[in-house]
Amino acid sequence: MTDLPKAYTPADHEPRVRERWDDSRAFHADPGRVLSGEARPYTVLIPPPNVTAALHLGHALNNTLQDVLVRAHRMKGYETLWMPGTDHAGIATQTVVDKRLREAGEPGIAEYKRREAEGEPAREEFVAKVQAWKDEYKARITDQLKAMGCSCDWSRQRFTMDEICARAVREAFFRLFKDGLIYRGKRLVNWDPVTQTALADDEVESRDVDGHFYFLRYPLVHEAAPGDHNPVTWEELAARGYPGAEEHPGDDEAWITIATTRPETYLGDTAVAVNPKDPRATAVRGMKVQLPLVGRVIPIVEDDYVVMPVKYGGDENDPTALMATGFLKVTPAHYQNDWEIGNRHDLERINIMAPDASISDQHGWEDVGYAHIFVGLSRKDARKKVVEEFQARTLNDAHPLLEDIKPHRHAVGHSYRSHVPVEPYLSDQWYCKVTDDRLRGYAQRALKTEQRTSQTHAADTRIEGDSDVTFYPPRYAKTYETWHDDLRDWCISRQLWWGHRIPVWSLRQLERESHFDPPHGAELKSTMRPLVDRLLELERGGRISAIRHFDSIGVPLVSVRPEEMVNFDWQELSVCVLNEWDSEAIEFVESMGFTQDPDVLDTWFSSALWALSTLGWPNADLPRFHPKQIDQGDDSTVNAVYAKRVGTWKDFIGVDGEKSGELIDTLLVLRDLHKKTGGEPVLAYQLFSEADLEANGQAAMPLLAPDDIQQATDLVCAVAVKTTEPVKVVKRSVETVHDIPAFLLSHGFQDTAGLLAAFNPTSVLCTAREIITLWVSRMVMFNRYFLEHDGKPGQHPFHDVFIHAMIQDGEGRKMSKSLGNGVDPLDIIDSHGTDSMRFTLVQMTTNTQDVRMPVERDETTGKNTSPKFDLGRNFCNKLWNAARFALSMLEGTTAGTPVPRGDLTLPDKWLLTRIARTEALLTDALTKYTFKEFADACYDLLWRDFCDWYLEAIKPTVKASAAQQATLRAGLDAILRLLHPMIPFVTETIAEKLGEVASPGVEGLTLTPARRGCLASAGWPECDASLLDEVAEARLERIRSLAAEINTTRAKHQVKPKRKITVHLSASLVEDLGTDADYVRTLAGVETITADAPAGDAVAFVFEGAECKASDLADAVDAEQEKAALGTELAKLEKQLKTLDGRLSNPGYVEKAPEKMVNETKQQRAETAERIDAIRARLGELG
């Protein structure tokens, strides 16, 4: 076996190993084995990476940890499903594609939007561009995951916008809509003026910004006819008791001062508010203010919300009171708080901005007046200009309208995508009522009771799914819990093109802006009756849901009495159509003048369904087929089985030219393709009767007789797909390439039968903390809501949530493109190999919130790397060489019956003990998600135990010892299995070689052969309790510490490693050691161990408190050097003795500490004293 190269070169093995895994289908999960009780399920859903970019090191960490869990459980005999997939990442992807297009000099989204507005079909064109991007990145991400060794069930890969996910989205939306948990509302939303879409609350990140407080003066006026100017004078104010008014000339126009950070919004002010307790409030009661330039006269309202300045009774500890003037400008259409004040006082809402946040008089603002000079300016320019204008204008020819500017640092919400300040913007959006008990309450109750801190929504342990979701580490449960406490309804509509389009039709174009002029609904009324009847009929058939929304209140059309129909507001009616392919319903609704909402859903809506859609919901009850049912001949080549309910034969074959017609055509061509080309068959299909399937399950037979097929009304079509490659078909000299799975999916076939029943709830969700709220919570809500039964919450989507650390660079900064401190996993795979990367990542994973990785730039390649990966490389290389050595020692071994324990030598027994202990440690680490412990235990077993001690100890004897050879073979095999989850490639490679070595094995260590021919499918080592041998551990420990003492002595005296020395021990010790002395000789380079006194020069060392000697160190021994060394050690020991004496003389310790503890201390004290004596004796000898 010396044909193996000296160093492990990953690139020579990884591609071959990957192919081996693919070919063996070792990662394919079979729900049948779970449903039949053959195996317990272990399920992990990949957090779907965004198709925006290639994977980074954070993904490498995330997926490595999942793979460790998944591979270990697969080996432990679980039927293991790791579901892969990618996320369409709506806003992120659309933004990235737009940017790339513009960088390439092509038109961006703005141009497409303009064309679309002009009636051109530009939307589809743009979406196609994004699709192309998605295809490219989806492929790249998949390749990267495969390169990382991820053992996903690749035949089941999902994408959040594929047909199966789309079906889940439609079903989910429809049900929430029908149940009143989705509504349309006009409110202030977080508006991103760059991408021009609404954002959810948690897509807004606040950042501190250096801004200013601007103090603006608004003139006070009396109510007057429009255009008249009737100022209030200071004299009047003084007469009404306005404090300080008398300081101004009595005839002068009076004003009030407001403070704001956003002066440009004054254009939309519709009131000024004052606290009723403010001493000035009564004085100005009934007066108005007039907005400069705009000329709008607005009321002064009294509201408790307004903070009074300290001067007028405000709290001096309140920072706001220190800055406030006591008068607050109220701009209901541009501030959340003002919106609420506006609601309380029934104020007008004037939107002064266009969707790009420039000042506009086209979106609801009419009384522009002299303020037209601001129209068209950006927010920033408008602010500047407002300040300039206020500075330039004066009251009474003396006082500038701008009273003051003070610097002010404050937090401003920014879009998490475009990073510009978010504009609170008035618009019509769709909301999901997550505050409803069926969503929020269900999510709170799912959390493990032990991890809860409050009792709201307390779990009911009798309900399945309550109190079961557990966070690791537990502190993250708090993040989850408190987020729900402060939850507001979730804005789910986005003004984007890339995403799941909202399946709602209505009469009005969705209104973005503040003003809405209803079209004339009255004309519809007389002709409405039959249409309404048809709508109600469709609704009763469960195909649509029609609801009239008034903010969060929804009134279903079915509940509207006929006499109320006359005044029914059709403009507010929304019709949700369940099925995308229900063209009849859609055509009918559109014939009434309804149009589909142009918006798409928040990307997290489909992410929230990930645990449902990937497992086949809502069609989770599709029958399962055995490949043999479809293809009686050869089922071994079947990759996946797809099925679809097709109804009748007529429905199935359809009409030529329609989608279903294309289906049967293509199926026939593909089925018979191999007959023409002479290749392997690519698919087989059969039709079944669902009644037969229900009655007989996998014993049901396909329908073959044409009569049977034509009479059946419950046909199910099942397709067995035999290839994963795209298939080329030449038909009438036209070449078409079919991606069979994609083709089947687009025709409504699914390969998900049995998944939900077998694999939900999943075992663990492994993710980073940033998406606990965005994703984790929403998945819990949706799973429990949609799997509701008997009015009780349904099962949750996962038992455990493991939140792993985030990787930062050496300075604690986030890795990012802009900082240039990112490390590309593919670069590391290139330079160090996949396993090295994986080992290092696992080893780094502690339960802290961040882990640091020093980043270095490799000047030759210009790529970033980290010296930390050397650790992993060294480890893999160590394994490689240990295996190389072991294999060379195993040449010529043959199989036989397992070696009984009695035949094993001491190192054998000890190694097996170490394997058993490590196995237990690893299993424990997996259940606790303590990955560093996992890696460290592997490291110690391989390096410290197997290489440093076992291999060294057996070197002289193994070739002649059948027991040692058997243990070596079995031990290495067990180690490969234990390390495989973390470093799969190198272990698989070595296992290939080790598989060629026949050996009898050892009793008590069970190594189940591979189910699918590769180590990845082999059994986890099973260690019988008999392997734990404490006597062997103690004996080896003694050998080890004696050898260590001797080695230290040798090093102190600079004895050449090759020189064999003589060790002199007490007669009793020599006798006690017996044959174990041989191991000491091997491990410490000793020629002879004897009870005789040294003849010539010798040095002393202490072992077990006794003075021992070593001779033949060199031709002469340096006594002074030895004296110095002994002196240092003596000082150390004396200090230690003092500590121990102090402890033992402490009455509290002796009385209160556990007896075992005290005895141990006494023992320690005795040993220390003995050592001291021995050293003193030797020092005496030396003089």
Place this chain on the structure above:
RNA sequence: GACCGAUUGGCGCAGUUGGCUAGCGCGUCUGCAUGACACGCAGAAGGUCACAGGUUCGAGUCCUGUAUCGGUCACCA
């Protein structure tokens, strides 16, 4: 502002119910081509566990406070 973390040799980190004579890897120093491995072997040096109090026979570990650094949420008068 509220909450959640972190602070342990030069660097990166362990240290799970207090029992520690504080571990590991990298780096440093010494010696070494020894029957797999120099991506290695045998040794060594290097830490008053951020600081101040407290609880305890005993504190890196528990409590209180302070400082510094991260993170999350709130706050745009």
